[in-house]
Amino acid sequence: MMPVLHAVIVSCPGQGHVNPLMNFAELLAMRGFFITFVTTEWTDQRLLEAASKDAAARDREFQERGFKFRFLTIPDGFKPEKGRTSDIGEVFLALQSLGPTLETVLMAADKSVPPVTCIISDSFLSCTAEVAKNIGVPRVLFWTTCTAYAIIQTNANFLLSQGYIPVKEEDLKSKEKLITCLPGKLPPIRPTDLPSFYREQHISELIYGAFLHESRIQKIADYILVNTFDELEGGKEAQMGLSINGCPALAIGPVYLPNFLQGRNSMYSMWEEDKTCLQWLDAQAQGSVLYVSFDSIAVKSEKQLHELALGLEACGYPFLWVLRSDMAQGKSVVLPEGFIDRTKDRALIVNWTKQLEVLSHPSVGGFFTHNGWNSTMEAINMGVPMIGWPYFSDQFVNCRFSKDVWKVGLDLEGVDSDEYKMVTKEIVESTIKSLMKGCVGRKLRENILKLKEAATNAVMEGGTSHANLNTFVEDMIKLAKSKV
Ligand code: UDP
Numbered sequence: 220m221m222p223v224l225h226a227v228i229v230s231c232p233g234q235g236h237v238n239p240l241m242n243f244a245e246l247l248a249m250r251g252f253f254i255t256f257v258t259t260e261w262t263d264q265r266l267l268e269a270a271s272k273d274a275a276a277r278d279r280e281f282q283e284r285g286f287k288f289r290f291l292t293i294p295d296g297f298k299p300e301k302g303r304t305s306d307i308g309e310v311f312l313a314l315q316s317l318g319p320t321l322e323t324v325l326m327a328a329d330k331s332v333p334p335v336t337c338i339i340s341d342s343f344l345s346c347t348a349e350v351a352k353n354i355g356v357p358r359v360l361f362w363t364t365c366t367a368y369a370i371i372q373t374n375a376n377f378l379l380s381q382g383y384i385p386v387k388e389e390d391l392k393s394k395e396k397l398i399t400c401l402p403g404k405l406p407p408i409r410p411t412d413l414p415s416f417y418r419e420q421h422i423s424e425l426i427y428g429a430f431l432h433e434s435r436i437q438k439i440a441d442y443i444l445v446n447t448f449d450e451l452e453g454g455k456e457a458q459m460g461l462s463i464n465g466c467p468a469l470a471i472g473p474v475y476l477p478n479f480l481q482g483r484n485s486m487y488s489m490w491e492e493d494k495t496c497l498q499w500l501d502a503q504a505q506g507s508v509l510y511v512s513f514d515s516i517a518v519k520s521e522k523q524l525h526e527l528a529l530g531l532e533a534c535g536y537p538f539l540w541v542l543r544s545d546m547a548q549g550k551s552v553v554l555p556e557g558f559i560d561r562t563k564d565r566a567l568i569v570n571w572t573k574q575l576e577v578l579s580h581p582s583v584g585g586f587f588t589h590n591g592w593n594s595t596m597e598a599i600n601m602g603v604p605m606i607g608w609p610y611f612s613d614q615f616v617n618c619r620f621s622k623d624v625w626k627v628g629l630d631l632e633g634v635d636s637d638e639y640k641m642v643t644k645e646i647v648e649s650t651i652k653s654l655m656k657g658c659v660g661r662k663l664r665e666n667i668l669k670l671k672e673a674a675t676n677a678v679m680e681g682g683t684s685h686a687n688l689n690t691f692v693e694d695m696i697k698l699a700k701s702k703v
Contacts, residue, residue, distance in 0.1 A: 222699040223287075223333040224692075225253040227325065228361075231341045232262040232295065232303055232310065234489050234515040235593050239363045239446045240341060242475040242485045248286040250692055253333050256288065257321065259295040259314075261303060265489040269571075291328055293320050302545070304516045307611075308416075308425025311343070315432065318346035322353060336699050337442070342369065345436035357441035357698065359691075362461075364592045366445050366452045366470065367620060368613040370403045370460045371413060375434035378413070385419045385427075386410045391636040403460020404453055406624050411635040412616040415609075418638075438463055444691065446472035446592070448677035448684045451599070451625065451670065467694065469687035473596045476678045477685075479575060489515065490571035496539060497576055499567045503537050506584035509651055510577055510603070512541035513589040517610035519546060523641060525555045530647020532558060536655055537565040539583075541572055578603050585654045590617040590628075602671040604628060604663035606650050608642070609635070627667040629654055 226247055230240040237258060244254045267273060272280075274290065281288040296313050297303070303310050325335075339359040340347035351358035362369040371378070378384045383398055390396050390410040397407040416426045440463045447470045449455060461468040478485040500508060511531065513519075519527070524546070531538050546552055559568075574594070577583060578601040586598045590607040595617045598605050605628035607618030615635055621628035629650055633640045653659045677684040 221696070222336075222703055223251065223253055224336045224695050224699055225255065225333040226337055226339050226359075226695075227255045227257060227335055228339045229321065229341060229344055229347050230256070230258045230262070231314065231343050231363075232259045235591050236341050236343075236363050237262060237266065237487050237489070238593055239472070239474050240339075240361065241487050242478055243339070243361065243444075243446075243471075244288070245286070245478060245483070245485050246474060246688065247692070248281075248288055252336075253287040254289070255291055255325070255328070255332070255335075257291045257293060257324070260292040261295060261297070261299060262489065263290065263292045264299070266487050269488045269491050271491075289329070289332070291324050293317055293324050306425070307516075308427070308429050311429040311433070312425055314343075315345055315429065318349040321346060322350045325350070325354070334702075336695050339444075342372075342437055343433055345433050348436050348439045358439060359442040359444060360437065360440040362443070362445040362447075364445075364613045365447050365595075365617060365620070366403065366457050366461065367405050367408070367412075368414070368592070368616050369445055370401050370405060370457075371408065371616065372430070372434055372613075373437045373461060374401055375414075375417065375431055378417075379431065383410065384413065384417045385422050386413050386417055387419055391418065401460070403457045405457065405460070406620070408616070409619065412619050414612050415615055415638055416612065441466055442691070442694070443468035445470050446474055447596070448472055448674055448682075449687075450673040450677055450683065467690070469691060471684050471688045471691065473600055473674060473678065473684075475575070475593075475597075476600055476674060479600075480675065480678070486573065486575060488571060488573075490543070492571050492573045493569035496567065496569060496572050497580065500539065500577065500580045500582045503582040505581050507537055507655075508580075508582045509534070509536050509538045509585045509587055509655065510583050511538055511587040512572070512574065512594070513546070513608065513610065514541075514591050514594060515543070516591075517546070517589045521553060524552065526642060526644045527647055528554050528558050529644035530642075530651065531566070532562050533644060533648040534651040534655075536584075536651065537582075538562075538567075539572070539577065540566065540568045541570070542568050543570060575601070585651070585660070587651070590614040590621065592617055595621060596674075599625070599627060599667060599670050600674045602664070602668045604654060604660065604667050606631070606654050610638070625666065625670060627663055627670060629659070629663070 337357045338351045342360045342362045458468040586603045586605045588594045609615045609618045676682045
């Protein structure tokens with residue numbers, strides 16, 4: 220008899236982690252897996268509040284969809300009112316000690332469920348390594364980032380031993396210095412592509428040590444999955460650059476895309492979504508709107524937000540701007556005097572959107588983004604070229620590859636080597652104009668439409684990501700059968 224597979228999926232607290240892991244959970248649930256989805260209490264509360272539902276209503280919804288699914292939560296040790304995105308190092312240090320709590324929660328949960336087949340761990344949750352070992356199941360590492368970043372981060376301690384980390388000020392400025400010692404046949408990596416928290420100026424911050432620790436534990440894996448697709452990132456050879464002791468390493472993304480293409484809304488927002496965006500977009504001309512969003516973590520100084528606002532005003536295009544209320548470095552956002560009034564006929568400013576619906580709307584012609592990996596892939600899959608303004612971590616390599624490797628985006632001069640560089644309103648205006656009209660924008664659009672097609676093919680029956688997901692499921696079936 221075929222055993223029922225049970226995947227315990229554990230997600231980091233963060234929008235860019237919960238979305239792909241929930242989508243992946245749904246793909247497995249559709250293939251008959253029993254899913255235990257674990258995240259922190261704080262994250263779960265945010266998800267429920269944003270969706271205006273309680274846990275029982277959510278459970279019912281999943282049941283009605285025919286899924287065998289349960290949600291478990293673990294406390295992260297912080298007070299509920301504490302912001303979880305302002306000091307990421309502190310949050311990761313807390314997460315690193317949650318192994319015993321996670322194990323207790325799993326052990327105490329309802330026992331009338333199939334035995335656990337594997338723990339699918341967000342790659343940034345080192346605490347799951349001990350738990351998988353203790354309960355005797357494989358640890359499947361799930362990267363919510365691109366492969367290039369995953370290879371860099373897995374090898375951070377090697378890069379430290381080679382003197383590339385901490386990244387020195389002079390190396391950031393040098394265009395000649397290339398890092399070619401990493402596996403996976405990556406395109407040459409520049410010092411500016413390395414995770415920003417490994418720069419010399421961040422050595423004393425908690426995040427520097429916390430992520431070097433994660434890197435050590437990222438070497439403990441029995442199976443590796445990456446939310447990308449082979450055609451984008453150098454094929455199987457690139458993914459194998461991630462393999463630990465020969466374990467499988469497969470690209471199975473973009474995991475949300477099969478759900479999206481089949482009309483299932485599987486995005487899970489931690490902020491309440493604005494309901495007026497689509498109506499507003501309906502009233503705009505095709506391809507005319509610039510969508511501006513730096514997502515859930517990025518913050519900017521008040522002066523920088525002013526330059527951005529004035530650049531948006533000067534460019535002359537309609538724009539939809541996701542401006543989180545906590546985006547102005549802890550202060551409430553104050554826009555330039557008269558800005559709202561002057562732009563009211565062609566601007567909509569909201570707190571949070573249904574991003575996929577926005578990016579897939581025919582009125583949207585460009586995306587001004589922080590290049591988070593989910594946003595970057597969503598732009599590629601919807602065929603919307605980008606301007607990248609990275610803020611943190613993997614966003615730098617995503618921006619650089621979007622511009623130089625995939626040729627689907629532009630960047631802002633100097634932002635890669637100086638995280639605090641003031642981008643003037645003139646630069647904002649001229650870069651938007653290059654993106655939205657003329658031959659530069661046209662070429663980017665042509666390139667991104669080819670990648671859009673490649674991504675769609677990858678997740679359809681017979682495509683690379685679809686086949687890789689089948690391989691993973693078959694491997695888990697073999698494993699479960701061997702234990703019966
Ligand atoms: N997102 C959204 N509405 C918004 C802004 C973002 O639904 O107004 C979603 C977006 O579609 C993506 C996720 O939030 O799936 C953000 O992930 P990403 O990796 O791009 O950035 P992060 O928030 O992790 O920095």
